[in-house]
Amino acid sequence: MPAGRKRALDPDGAMPVIVDMFWRGGFDGSTLDHIAAELGVTKPTLCRTLGDKEAIFASALEAYHDEHIEPAERDLDQAGTLFDGLESVLARFAERTLTDELPDGCFMGDVGSSGDFVAGPVASTLNSLEGRLVASVHGRVEQAIADGELAPSTEPAAVVQYILGQFAAISAISRSGPTRTQLKSVVCYMLDGLPWATTS
Numbered sequence: 001m002p003a004g005r006k007r008a009l010d011p012d013g014a015m016p017v018i019v020d021m022f023w024r025g026g027f028d029g030s031t032l033d034h035i036a037a038e039l040g041v042t043k044p045t046l047c048r049t050l051g052d053k054e055a056i057f058a059s060a061l062e063a064y065h066d067e068h069i070e071p072a073e074r075d076l077d078q079a080g081t082l083f084d085g086l087e088s089v090l091a092r093f094a095e096r097t098l099t100d101e102l103p104d105g106c107f108m109g110d111v112g113s114s115g116d117f118v119a120g121p122v123a124s125t126l127n128s129l130e131g132r133l134v135a136s137v138h139g140r141v142e143q144a145i146a147d148g149e150l151a152p153s154t155e156p157a158a159v160v161q162y163i164l165g166q167f168a169a170i171s172a173i174s175r176s177g178p179t180r181t182q183l184k185s186v187v188c189y190m191l192d193g194l195p196w197a198t199t200s
Contacts, residue, residue, distance in 0.1 A: 009041045009049040015063040018050075022060050023107040027122075032056070051121075058121040064107045065129045068096060073136045082144035083191065086163065090190060093167060094183040097174030106171040137163050151195045159194065166190045 017038055022030050032053055036046040050056045072089045079085030096102065105111075108129060117123040138160050144150040150159070173186060 009039060009045055011049060011059075014039050014050075015060065018056060019060045019064050019107060020103070022057055023064075023103045023111055026111050027053075027057055054117075054120050054122050058125040061108055061122070061125050061129060069108065069129070069133060073133060076136055076140055079140075081147075082140050082149055083196070085140055086191060086194075087187065090166065090170065090187040091184075093170045094187055095180075097170060097178075097183070098180060104171075104175045106168070109168055109171055134160065134164065148197050151197045154195045162193065 018035060021035055021038060024030075025034075032043050032046060035056070036043040039046065046056070050059060072092050075088040075092065076085040079088060097104070108126070117126065138156060141150065141154075141156045141159050141163070145152065145154050145156065169190070170183070170186070173183070178186070
């Protein structure tokens with residue numbers, strides 16, 4: 001814990017600390033008093049700079065998305081094929097789970113969705129960020145069907161849910177301490193489960 005209290009708070013510099021504290025403690029288990037103390041500022045300074053607890057949590061979700069989810073969305077959008085995009089995204093998620101500095105699981109998927117957020121800034125932020133990911137996956141699935149990469153009988157909505165489920169599965173698997181080799185095999189099995197078009 002910092003020895004002194006700073007007068008001002010740099011939002012960009014503070015956000016990695018805030019994300020980490022919310023990720024490890026959850027929304028209910030993290031208090032603004034503890035966050036302010038860790039940042040070396042007073043609670044009024046924290047709230048004056050970043051807003052109330054829900055606003056700060058929403059900002060933490062956005063910061064997490066920008067660092068960990070948006071690059072994956074970009075990989076998926078820019079890949080030449082759905083297979084290449086998913087292989088890159090799943091490998092990125094798998095590699096992240098092996099980073100000791102980060103908590104297990106997915107902050108946005110696990111902590112963000114664990115609270116009772118039916119309205120307000122957190123609910124709005126979650127809906128927006130999750131909607132962007134779904135739209136990105138759905139667009140690539142439909143393109144893969146049109147290009148003949150996936151079987152013509154493929155149901156896009158079902159495949160989208162399958163893919164999103166694999167992201168969640170990697171998050172869950174990370175808690176069991178898998179090796180890099182095991183995770184690479186898991187990614188291969190996940191990809192094999194999609195209805196790829198058969199080639200003669």
